[in-house]
Amino acid sequence: MTTIADVARHAGVSVATVSHVMNRTRHVEPETAERVRAAIAALRYSPNSVARSLRRGETKTIGLLLPDNSNPFFASVARQIEDAGFISGYTVILCNSDGNAEKEERYLSVLMAKQIDGLIFAGSSDHARVFARLLPSVPAVLLDREIQSVNVDSVLVDHVHGGYLAGKHLVGLGHRKIGVIGGPRDSSSSPARLRGFVRALEEAGLELRPSSIVDSDYHFAGGRLAMEQLMAQAPDITALFACNDLMAMGALTLLRSRGLRVPDDMSMIGFDDIPYAVTTWPPLTTIAQPVEKIGTRAVSLLLERLSEPEAPSRREVLAPVLVERESCAPPRR
Amino acid sequence: MTTIADVARHAGVSVATVSHVMNRTRHVEPETAERVRAAIAALRYSPNSVARSLRRGETKTIGLLLPDNSNPFFASVARQIEDAGFISGYTVILCNSDGNAEKEERYLSVLMAKQIDGLIFAGSSDHARVFARLLPSVPAVLLDREIQSVNVDSVLVDHVHGGYLAGKHLVGLGHRKIGVIGGPRDSSSSPARLRGFVRALEEAGLELRPSSIVDSDYHFAGGRLAMEQLMAQAPDITALFACNDLMAMGALTLLRSRGLRVPDDMSMIGFDDIPYAVTTWPPLTTIAQPVEKIGTRAVSLLLERLSEPEAPSRREVLAPVLVERESCAPPRR
DNA sequence: GCGCGACATCGGCAATCGTCGTCATAGGCT
DNA sequence: AGCCTATGACGACGATTGCCGATGTCGCGC
Known part of the structure; x- marks a missing residue:
């Protein structure tokens, strides 16, 4: 050396x-x-950056804590964040929590010890505890969550509106009996999407029967299973709203194995617009989250806070949009 | 503080x-x-880990430099590496090079300055230069590449064998006219896969006509385009080997839009076994890379080298395996 | 034209960041 | 006296930075 x-x-x-x-x-x-x-x-x-960091009191490093970087949605977000950070001279430490509160806490401790300059955190479930203790001590941006605290900004997606768009689209096509595959109850996103969706139905004078909604886990296999259950519980539905694309894809697979065709026998709409939504047959109509924006805005907010630590905390809400492909059509019956 | x-x-x-x-x-x-x-x-x-690192001369940090963490294959590898590293007390710095040699070099400089304890490097194309200058100065594990140098180990996948398996499978089903969609010529993997594939054909007394091979870029859209070109150049093929799953999926989409059915009109085999290979219809028969193993072995090799810096360098070759799903069948004509 | 002080320019010394490991020391014991 | 045992003092680790000193330049007054 x-x-x-x-x-x-x-x-x-x-x-x-x-x-x-x-x-x-x-x-x-x-x-x-x-x-x-x-x-x-x-x-x-x-x-030697280590020596420099010790002296200067900054590491030019940001922590990225998310449930799972191999989930395509987070993979894209991570990519954007890494890119945007690097351009501004920051390096990214990647952490996967699996949405496990204990892991989140362990990671946070390590990140704090490593003196990260800032944190971007996509928490999954209940971690008010974690937040309260550790978060305010480092500038942070929350993805899809918010807490009132100095030093913590949020980048949010308007899931309610997204769900509303999905509902509106299906209703607009003439569907009246619609099934839903929900995500985890304790996520921030799924209940909100559902809420918006239900509102769209209500505006059309429709209601969502409890039997036509099945909760699942945001995964492919889970979606398949949920669809199976849904077919048993509510065989008369003509359209499906899956709270994310992965579950929609699982459901699609199940329908096909049952000899049902999409969209002829069943319309289907997902959420997220992951890259593989164009990959299915038919390509999936879905509600797109503005992935690139989420990443770049998160980094911007963080950098701005670093340069102005005392600024009031901000929340930025991004709008999802409907992406029409070929998995929806008017009902045949 | x-x-x-x-x-x-x-x-x-x-x-x-x-x-x-x-x-x-x-x-x-x-x-x-x-x-x-x-x-x-x-x-x-x-x-304070920064002070500790300065004093101890180790950062408990490893650098992970790969082309693109949003590519599902690398996403999975990254996940495995992050998990395995964290268990052993190491934290991962994520870097995306897009396979760009200049970016690789910039990232390497930053990583070296940050005093990473080790590096896991999935280089893409020609970077002998980069290697020669920077690599030997930090313990490293190369993915899918090898160079002779102290301090540098490799985790390799036997792409030749993988290609061979693919060829054998198609030949075994009775196909005689087979098309190929290749990956980038300057990647380490695609030419090797092709080599193995050709060998399997030759063993069966078949040859691969130049007109039935089209090179592409490992991406979905590229696969679609390549398939289009292939249909024009070699309309009589009954089976296709795509050098990765993404391109296979693109090709599948094109075939469907042309009204051709898989596997009835065309058998198709991919490579990688990304999570979305089960997501298509029909589910894609493919050659699976042992993703988890790649990640965990890379970390193991790195940690072992850290504890024994002078050990002779090692190369570990992992075997790909055929995963039969539903995109292959005997030819009809 | 000369002498002197004010001031700008440039470079070095040494303190500092927080932690760890070596050497030293005080006390108690045999 | 000699030897443990338990703990403290202190100097790295490598870079940054406030402060000071040395040198040079310039202007002014006589």
Whole structure:
């Protein structure tokens, strides 16, 4: 390891001068500066960020804590965040909590110990506890959650509106008996999507019978299972709203194995617009979350807070949009 | 920020004692230790990892540099690596290079400056340069690449064998005219897969006509396009080998839009076994890469090297396996 | 034209960030 | 006296930065 002292010696100046040359933090005689730069190049010196962080009190690192980076939705968000962060000179530490509160807490402790400059947190279920203890001590941006606290901003998606769009679309096509596959009850998103969906039905004078809704887990296999149960409970439905695309895809598979065709026998709409929604047959009509925006806005909010720690906390609400593909049609019966 | 000195003061001992209590690095009178622990708890003290890293010369951090974490294959690998690393007390810095050599180099510099303890690198194309300059200075594990160098291990998948399995499977079903959609020529994997595939054909006395192979880019849209071109160039093929699942899925979509049915009119086999391969209709027969193994083995190799820096470098070859689903059948004509 | 003080320019010393490990020391025991 | 045992003091680790000192430049008054 070559250090700044080696460079200083090699260039015949003090370490202070080397530091000032690197950081352009005060004027240095051009000739001297050149000598320093030559020494840096000759020794292939690269400053030790750990030492720098200790001294400066900032690590140029942000923590990204989410349930599962292999879920395509989070994968995209993570990608956006990593990109946006890197452009601004920040590096991202990736953490997968599986939505497990205990894991979240462990990760948070590690991240705090590592002195991250900021945190982007996609919590899953109930973690008010975690928040209360740890969050306010580091600038943070919450995804799809909010708490009232200094230092914590939120990027939210208007799930209620998304659900409403989904309902409106199906109702508009003429469907009257509609089934639903819900996500986890303790997620922030699924209940909201449902709420909006129900409102759309009500506006059309329809109601959602308890028998035509089955809760599941946001996964492919779960969607398949839920669809099976739904067929048994509510065989007369002509359309389906799945609270995310993965479950919609699972449901699609089940329908096909039963010889039912989409959209002829059953219309189907999902939520998220993951990249694989175009991959099914028929391509899935869905409510798109603005993934790129979520990531880039989260980073922006975080960076702005870093530069202005005392600003009032902000919540940014992004609008989902309906993406019509080919899995919805008017009912035949 | 509370520091070890605050704890020492609060407990009425020296900082050395506090440190030794935390790290169990020398005997401390139980009573004193208890007092120290109480102080730690009372002050909610957590040691500053940055200072610790500077002092100890290790950061408990590994860098993960890959083309794109939103590609489902890499997403899964990243997940495995993050999990395995965390269990052993390591934290992961995520970097996306897009396979761009310049970006790779920039990321590597940053990672080195941050004093990562080790690197897991899924390089994409030509980066001998990058390697030569930077790699040997940090313990590293290469995914799907190898270079001869101390300090660098490799986890490889036997792509040749995978391609061979694919070819064998199609030939075994009776196909004689087979099309291929290739990946990027400069990737490490695609040419190898092709090589194995061709060997399987040759063993059956078949040859791969140049007109029945189209190169693409490993993406969904690329696969769709390639399939279109292939239909024009080689309309008589009865089966297709796509060098990855995403392209297979694209091809599938195109076939469907042309009114062709899989596997009745065209058999199709992919490569990777991404989670969405079960999601298509029909579910995709494919050559599975052992994703979990890739991640966990990479971490193991890295940790072993960290504990034994001078050990001879190792290459670990993992075997892909055929996963039969429903996209292949004997030819009808 | 000369002498002197004010001021700008440039570089080095040393303190500092928080932790850990080595060496030193005080006390109690045999 | 000699030897443990338990703990404390202190100097790295590598970089940044406030402060001071040395040198050079300039202007002014006589």
